[in-house]
Amino acid sequence: MLVAATTLVAGRAAASPEDLFGYGPRSIASGATGTATSSDFEAAYTNPALLSRIERPKLALGMLGANFDVHADGEGLPGRIESLPAHGIDIGVDLPIPLQGALAHRISGALAFYTPTDVVVRGRILYPETPQFPLLSDRAQCLAIRMGLGVDLGYGLRVGAGFGALAEIVGSVIVATDSTGRVGSRIDDQLVATYAPILGASWERPLAHGTLRVGAVFRGALAARFAVSIDATKLSSLNIPVFNIAGLAQYDPLQAGLEAGWENAHWKLAAGLTWKHWSDYPGPLEPTLPCPPDEPDCGSLQVTRVGFSDTVVPRLGVERSFGLPRGAALHARGGYFFEPTPVPSHLPSSQRYDIPTQALVDVPTRYFDADRHVLTAGLGVTLEKPLRMSIDAFAQLHVLQPRTVTLDAGASDGSASTGNLSGTILVTGVQLGVGF
Amino acid sequence: MRRRSRLGLAAGIALVFASARAEANPLDTFGFGSRGTAMGDAQAADASDFSANYYNPAGLVHAQRFEIAVGYFRAEHQLETNGRNNGVDPVAGLVGGLVLPGRVFGVPIAFGLGLHLPDDRLSRVRDLPQTQPRWELYDNRNQRLYLAANLAIAPWPWLEIGGGLSFMASTTGSLDITGEANLFNASQSQLRHQVDADLTAVRYPQLGARVWLGKRAALALVYRGQFALDLNLSARLYGDISHLTTAYYALKTASVDAFLPQQVVLGGSFLPIDRLKVDIDFTWVNWSAYVTPVANLDVTLAIPPPVGGWPAGISPPSVPAPAQVVPLKMSDRIVPHVGVEWLAYERGKFKGFVRAGYEYQKSPVAPQTGPTNYVDRDRHTAALGFGLRVDKPVAILSGDVRFDVHAQLSVLPDALTAKVDPADPVGDYVAGGLIWNLGATMLVGF
Numbered sequence: 001m002l003v004a005a006t007t008l009v010a011g012r013a014a015a016s017p018e019d020l021f022g023y024g025p026r027s028i029a030s031g032a033t034g035t036a037t038s039s040d041f042e043a044a045y046t047n048p049a050l051l052s053r054i055e056r057p058k059l060a061l062g063m064l065g066a067n068f069d070v071h072a073d074g075e076g077l078p079g080r081i082e083s084l085p086a087h088g089i090d091i092g093v094d095l096p097i098p099l100q101g102a103l104a105h106r107i108s109g110a111l112a113f114y115t116p117t118d119v120v121v122r123g124r125i126l127y128p129e130t131p132q133f134p135l136l137s138d139r140a141q142c143l144a145i146r147m148g149l150g151v152d153l154g155y156g157l158r159v160g161a162g163f164g165a166l167a168e169i170v171g172s173v174i175v176a177t178d179s180t181g182r183v184g185s186r187i188d189d190q191l192v193a194t195y196a197p198i199l200g201a202s203w204e205r206p207l208a209h210g211t212l213r214v215g216a217v218f219r220g221a222l223a224a225r226f227a228v229s230i231d232a233t234k235l236s237s238l239n240i241p242v243f244n245i246a247g248l249a250q251y252d253p254l255q256a257g258l259e260a261g262w263e264n265a266h267w268k269l270a271a272g273l274t275w276k277h278w279s280d281y282p283g284p285l286e287p288t289l290p291c292p293p294d295e296p297d298c299g300s301l302q303v304t305r306v307g308f309s310d311t312v313v314p315r316l317g318v319e320r321s322f323g324l325p326r327g328a329a330l331h332a333r334g335g336y337f338f339e340p341t342p343v344p345s346h347l348p349s350s351q352r353y354d355i356p357t358q359a360l361v362d363v364p365t366r367y368f369d370a371d372r373h374v375l376t377a378g379l380g381v382t383l384e385k386p387l388r389m390s391i392d393a394f395a396q397l398h399v400l401q402p403r404t405v406t407l408d409a410g411a412s413d414g415s416a417s418t419g420n421l422s423g424t425i426l427v428t429g430v431q432l433g434v435g436f
Numbered sequence: 437m438r439r440r441s442r443l444g445l446a447a448g449i450a451l452v453f454a455s456a457r458a459e460a461n462p463l464d465t466f467g468f469g470s471r472g473t474a475m476g477d478a479q480a481a482d483a484s485d486f487s488a489n490y491y492n493p494a495g496l497v498h499a500q501r502f503e504i505a506v507g508y509f510r511a512e513h514q515l516e517t518n519g520r521n522n523g524v525d526p527v528a529g530l531v532g533g534l535v536l537p538g539r540v541f542g543v544p545i546a547f548g549l550g551l552h553l554p555d556d557r558l559s560r561v562r563d564l565p566q567t568q569p570r571w572e573l574y575d576n577r578n579q580r581l582y583l584a585a586n587l588a589i590a591p592w593p594w595l596e597i598g599g600g601l602s603f604m605a606s607t608t609g610s611l612d613i614t615g616e617a618n619l620f621n622a623s624q625s626q627l628r629h630q631v632d633a634d635l636t637a638v639r640y641p642q643l644g645a646r647v648w649l650g651k652r653a654a655l656a657l658v659y660r661g662q663f664a665l666d667l668n669l670s671a672r673l674y675g676d677i678s679h680l681t682t683a684y685y686a687l688k689t690a691s692v693d694a695f696l697p698q699q700v701v702l703g704g705s706f707l708p709i710d711r712l713k714v715d716i717d718f719t720w721v722n723w724s725a726y727v728t729p730v731a732n733l734d735v736t737l738a739i740p741p742p743v744g745g746w747p748a749g750i751s752p753p754s755v756p757a758p759a760q761v762v763p764l765k766m767s768d769r770i771v772p773h774v775g776v777e778w779l780a781y782e783r784g785k786f787k788g789f790v791r792a793g794y795e796y797q798k799s800p801v802a803p804q805t806g807p808t809n810y811v812d813r814d815r816h817t818a819a820l821g822f823g824l825r826v827d828k829p830v831a832i833l834s835g836d837v838r839f840d841v842h843a844q845l846s847v848l849p850d851a852l853t854a855k856v857d858p859a860d861p862v863g864d865y866v867a868g869g870l871i872w873n874l875g876a877t878m879l880v881g882f
Contacts, residue, residue, distance in 0.1 A: 192556075238677070240617055353614070
């Protein structure tokens with residue numbers, strides 16, 4: 001029965017919420033930058049090399065909420081597409097390693113978690129003709145874990161490494177009748193960890209009464225597949241095939257980022273680019289009856305592949321700090337990034353079996369997505385006395401650039417149709433950090 | 437003001453900690469870290485290192501410095517029925533954790549993280565027919581990840597309290613399969629599926645307190661909450677059967693998996709002489725709340741006969757009768773643990789320890805005289821271990837390095853299970869066996 005427990009853990013082409021919004025209140029508020037400017041546990045995601053900037057232990061707890069208002073208008077389309085809001089808790093831990101001598105103040109680590117408040121994973125694989133934005137709302141509904149370690153090599157060089165982790169599911173379910181004619185099941189499902197590396201480096205030098213830093217980060221593709229076979233062949237004498245309930249539950253594309261930042265006591269500026277290798281993404285769904293390797297055209301219903309494209313995301317971030325009494329400071333942050341869509345504007349049709357006509361018919365593949373312009377802002381206060389702590393609030397407004405897509409077999413007569421996509425996403429959150 | 441801040445911090449613990457324990461708990465069986473395992477898991481009033489994340493989170497605040505630990509253990513089962521090894525899978529994997537102590541408003545606090553990462557999987561779900569013999573407490577429940585994070589505070593020097601919130605996930609969802617099933621060539625079937633499901637968070641608490649009765653004695657109280665993972669699923673299959681007829685098959689299933697009973701631990705730790713530590717724990721385990729790990733099935737099947745009848749060689753299935761779930765009865769148990777640690781060697785920066793422990797768990801499973809076969813036996817567990825501690829072993833390290841090893845042997849004496857029904861398909865059987873557990877842990881204090 002865990003049948004689906006697991007079957008379902010699976011999901012739609014989801015990816016981590018960090019890939020949607022960024023990670024940490026300062027990065028999220030600053031255009032999801034940080035590859036050249038992070039200085040705490042956020043760097044476990046933005047650039048592990050910068051974890052070496054951590055000087056003192058800190059524990060942070062925050063909340064994030066996102067509301068999706070996305071629309072698809074046109075023939076056969078519903079207008080507003082229902083998307084559940086995302087709510088989550090993020091936890092960060094700064095861990096300086098207190099070595100002595102030549103290694104003093106050079107090595108630090110961090111843990112970074114994000115967990116949705118109501119779900120651990122949302123898994124939705126909808127029929128392709130169901131209007132959906134598969135790369136948006138459900139992507140924020142999964143647990144995310146990051147760990148990393150950074151080392152200050154001296155001479156302005158820092159390097160770091162870490163990993164992101166997800167869980168994937170493999171298993172089998174056998175439904176059968178026993179000797180007394182009663183139906184029973186035998187289930188063996190396993191949750192298996194899947195990891196992706198995060199590597200980072202940075203170089204810095206003094207410049208214009210501040211510090212110029214260039215950071216680079218590489219994140220491996222983080223893919224969590226689910227695959228549960230359901231075997232009901234022993235339920236009766238009918239020759240029922242074994243069902244392959246499978247797909248990609250979570251997917252972060254391989255990506256590389258390069259960013260330049262400059263900062264002093266009052267300003268922090270950052271600009272960078274992130275390349276995302278979406279063209280490797282096979283799509284969320286696998287066929288229910290995959291063809292055997294020696295018979296690739298076996299005749300079973302196959303899944304239409306949508307050609308996803310690589311993207312390049314430009315980012316800008318700025319932070320202005322104002323000194324307050326007793327060592328406190330106020331930080332105002334802003335930023336922008338542009339997230340191009342990897343989904344093509346011309347979507348090929350899929351197929352389904354039509355029971356009344358007993359034949360395969362074409363149906364539109366309604367995998368919608370659009371370029372996003374993302375405006376970010378935030379405010380933060382840091383205190384030194386009586387307690388070393390910080391409070392940071394942030395907001396992001398994602399505006400989906402209006403887009404028209406062509407849907408093969410989208411019209412009621414089976415011809416192509418068009419759909420007009422638009423929408424907004426509002427992200428808000430706050431985080432409290434306490435230094436030890 | 438200072439008192440208010442202490443109370444506020446203590447209250448805040450319940451909100452800040454976030455611990456994630458994954459399903460049923462292998463540490464209940466095999467311990468956490470070589471030191472605690474070697475001392476019979478009698479650690480509620482003693483643990484002050486990373487293992488306190490499991491034994492008693494209050495102990496984290498007693499750590500003197502930032503500590504990181506990593507280790508490994510492997511437990512092999514030799515569990516048999518009627519002299520045949522039942523092939524219960526081993527439990528093996530990394531153990532580790534960290535403790536990060538500090539002060540807030542001058543009050544000692546600590547954050548801790550504990551992890552057991554199995555070699556082969558994060559977790560495994562096995563749902564077997566209730567009549568199939570299985571070692572209910574060992575066959576699958578220990579095949580789990582354990583991950584816990586806790587906060588601890590010492591509002592007064594004699595009192596330490598700590599805790600965490602653990603969470604797991606229950607599942608609700610639906611599965612839909614439609615299309616055409618080709619009975620004559622299954623690989624040419626035109627089927628597709630749709631899934632809509634959530635893993636929803638389940639949270640439960642873990643709380644602990646330790647009271648110091650001077651420098652030579654401490655008492656502890658620990659509570660570990662119970663959790664149960666509900667699994668409510670529905671599946672629907674609607675399709676054409678080789679152009680002969682249409683079939684509708686609906687399945688609703690509700691079950692509970694990986695039930696972990698709540699526990700209360702009362703422990704003491706004593707130093708009767710300078711070189712000898714004695715630890716004693718009593719763990720109450722609420723096994724009577726255990727939920728039968730068998731699914732309730734509701735099946736609907738409708739396949740009208742095709743015009744002209746079924747082709748030769750094909751007979752339609754009849755509506756299957758659901759299995760009647762026989763409840764599993766279990767009884768609460770108090771599990772005693774005792775452990776000793778002797779400082780056997782001390783010279784310069786080196787200290788050597790010898791450890792031993794014992795624990796006994798009377799089987800909570802009621803006699804399996806009926807159709808079910810949840811096999812279990814009383815368990816006697818003895819353990820032995822050694823430890824080496826080196827202070828400031830290298831110039832870059834101001835703390836210490838500790839190496840601990842352990843060997844643990846559980847003996848489940850053979851006993852007969854006699855069936856009431858002489859025609860029982862499984863019949864009478866004798867069950868019992870051994871469980872070996874070997875491991876090592878290294879801990880670095882900075």
